[in-house]
Amino acid sequence: MNPEPTLTYVYAVVATTRELGALLADLRGVADAPVTLLTPDAQEGAGPAALAFVTSQVPDADWREQALKARFEDLDWLEVTARSHHHVIQALADHTTVLPLRMATLYQDGDRALAALREQHRTFADRLALLAHHTEYGVKAYIRPETDTAAADESPAPATTPAPAAGPGKAYLRARKAQHHAREDRYRQAAQAAERIAATAARHATHVVRHPTQTGPLTRGEAGENVLNDAYLVPEDEAETFRAAIRLAGEDLPGIRVEITGPWAPYSFAMPPPPPPSEPADEPGARS
Incomplete structure (x- = not known):
């Protein structure tokens, strides 16, 4: 009975060691x-x-x-595989x-x-x-959730000098306009705060990747709205200084929550997998 055909799944590139x-x-x-x-054979990759x-x-x-096209639409399978x-x-x-490669990097066989x-050595x-002696850290900043949504529906606090009487429609529009300007100011301040945090983090990192901010209803809630989503490659001996500097930078930023994640494998600083050498289009090669 012939064994079931297999493909070669590649996770990462490493330098060989005895351990x-x-x-x-x-x-x-x-x-x-x-x-x-x-x-590779010893004569090809010794040392x-x-x-x-x-x-x-x-x-x-x-x-x-x-088969993968269908499987990648199965969220349960995707989560387990990831x-x-x-x-x-x-x-x-x-x-x-370690140099991570993308999930589902596949080759027809070990020779491919x-x-x-060899081509990409x-x-x-x-x-x-x-990447040696460096680690990836993530830095995210969020606008803290507000309770002013309900407050926006209430009448604004009375001014010291009473304003001229206005009908209900004008009062409502005036309150909504004030809310809009307040929100714009808040986002402008949040953007400035995010750049301040990013500048602080970059001083202690060798490389930076600016990921898009996370959006959509699943990214909000208790965490708040994401306004910074960066990855930093940090020397191992700078890690504590890096974390301390970011925490300090975020202390006096009202309305902003800063989150540091890691240490991680350097996913953000890895490379896309190489194309398979001279392989027919209908055979699987390095892909994600």
Whole structure:
């Protein structure tokens, strides 16, 4: 009975070390598959700079392009797979420098994957050198939720000098206009505060990625509205100084909540996966 055809799933690029074998021995990845190192032949990649792909074998039938299109619409499957992918990346990041690749980076087989590793060796090595002894942190800023929505429907507080009497329609329009101007001022102040926090964070980081702010009803609520969503590559010996500086910068910003996340594997500073070398279009290659 022939074994079920498989594809090679690649999680990340790492520099090979003796410790990696022990680390991966009990690690399981997507589809609960064992995780292994895929390395070039000794004569091709000998020495301390030798690189390897961290891989699993996954069933061809479940991971081919047409099957993935349907699976990526299954939110439960997507969440489980993303968590499994991240689990492998984070396990590596806890012990070595790792260059994460996108979820569902696939090759037809190990030979195709190794060909891509050889083609991109210099690029991968340079990127790993950039990431060595650095960690990713996220910095987010939110406008704190207000209770002034209900207050906006109330009559404005009376002025010291009574205003000329106005009909209900004019009074309502005047209150709405005042609310609109107050909201504009609040957003302007929030944008200035966000830039102040970003400038502070950047002084302690080597690289910055400005992610789009998170929008939509699912991103609001108790957290407030997101006005800053950045990632910073921070030297490991600067991490405490980085966090302290951001906390200090956010202390005297009324109406703004600052959130620091991490340390993370450097997802924001990784690269897109390389195209598969000379591979037919109908076969799976590196893709996300």
